[in-house]
Amino acid sequence: MKTVTVIDSHTGGEPTRVVLAGGPDLGGGSVAAQLEVFRARHDRFRSAVVNEPRGSDVLVGALLVPPQDPACAAGVIFFNNVGCLAMCGHGTIGLVVTLAHLGRIQPGDHRIETPIGVVTATLHADGRVSVANVPSYRKARAVTVDLPGGEKITGDIAWGGNWFFLTGAPGRELTPAHVVALTDLTWRIRQAVNAQGFPEVDHVELFGPPTAGGDSRNFVLCPGRAYDRSPCGTGTSAKLACLAADGKLAEGETWVQEGMLGSKFTGSFRWLDRGRGEVAPLITGSAHITAEATLRLDEADPFCWGLPGA
Numbered sequence: 115m116k117t118v119t120v121i122d123s124h125t126g127g128e129p130t131r132v133v134l135a136g137g138p139d140l141g142g143g144s145v146a147a148q149l150e151v152f153r154a155r156h157d158r159f160r161s162a163v164v165n166e167p168r169g170s171d172v173l174v175g176a177l178l179v180p181p182q183d184p185a186c187a188a189g190v191i192f193f194n195n196v197g198c199l200a201m202c203g204h205g206t207i208g209l210v211v212t213l214a215h216l217g218r219i220q221p222g223d224h225r226i227e228t229p230i231g232v233v234t235a236t237l238h239a240d241g242r243v244s245v246a247n248v249p250s251y252r253k254a255r256a257v258t259v260d261l262p263g264g265e266k267i268t269g270d271i272a273w274g275g276n277w278f279f280l281t282g283a284p285g286r287e288l289t290p291a292h293v294v295a296l297t298d299l300t301w302r303i304r305q306a307v308n309a310q311g312f313p314e315v316d317h318v319e320l321f322g323p324p325t326a327g328g329d330s331r332n333f334v335l336c337p338g339r340a341y342d343r344s345p346c347g348t349g350t351s352a353k354l355a356c357l358a359a360d361g362k363l364a365e366g367e368t369w370v371q372e373g374m375l376g377s378k379f380t381g382s383f384r385w386l387d388r389g390r391g392e393v394a395p396l397i398t399g400s401a402h403i404t405a406e407a408t409l410r411l412d413e414a415d416p417f418c419w420g421l422p423g424a
């Protein structure tokens with residue numbers, strides 16, 4: 115019987131499960147190198163932690179690993195129901211609130227090593243967390259894709275720590291009552307974007323008018339077909355890169371992104387390289403602890419390693 119110590123939280127409704135102990139030994143080195151070992155040799159552990167019957171399609175796992183960079187408070191590998199994520203904004207906020215809950219960190223700045231670089235998270239005295247995310251940029255503007263049935267959708271392709279296709283959703287209400295239709299639409303968009311020259315895109319982000327006092331509301335389809343309950347930290351970073359490139363948001367100005375539940379992330383950016391359209395996004399949100407638990411992995415259980423996601 116193997117046991118795994120976890121703490122669950124949610125960030126604007128989107129859950130994160132931080133694995134504190136009982137995870138595999140990935141051999142050290144950079145978090146990028148440890149991710150390769152995790153992917154190649156421990157995929158069933160990923161599935162056991164986040165998939166049913168212990169988890170659900172929407173749960174994001176955050177495996178704490180030793181950072182290579184001694185200036186970092188932690189290293190982390192994020193994963194979901196179908197694989198690993200390069201970075202996760204809501205998950206970083208959940209991780210920081212979890213480390214604070216454990217008394218491992220105090221308010222202030224904390225460097226966290228992810229597979230794609232170091233991010234700095236600031237734990238504020240009131241419990242909110244700001245994440246200075248990885249450099250973000252728009253790769254392609256106004257890409258038109260053809261959906262089966264003849265509909266054409268035009269959007270941007272941008273990197274915010276994950277790859278996104280970002281588009282408007284005229285005539286579609288971004289509310290929980292329409293999740294099935296929005297999931298179906300964004301899944302078809304993702305397939306068309308992938309087929310039309312952008313195989314790297316695994317998140318699709320629809321934007322509509324705000325309804326909870328923000329600047330915009332979004333619906334974000336994640337790689338395993340679940341939708342992000344939060345406004346999505348990496349998706350908001352990709353949006354900031356597009357707004358910056360279009361001159362629609364000035365350096366230092368705030369952008370309040372609502373998610374599907376009305377929860378909000380406040381974002382702003384700093385230019386890193388105007389010529390290349392590269393920005394440093396800053397995303398602020400809050401998280402709440404929901405559980406402290408021990409997972410039991412019993413080889414005699416036919417569903418010990420989880421049901422496949424999506």
Ligand code: PYC
Nearest residue numbers: 202203204346347348
């Ligand atoms: O907040 O970056 C994020 C995220 C990615 C997938 C789910 N949440």
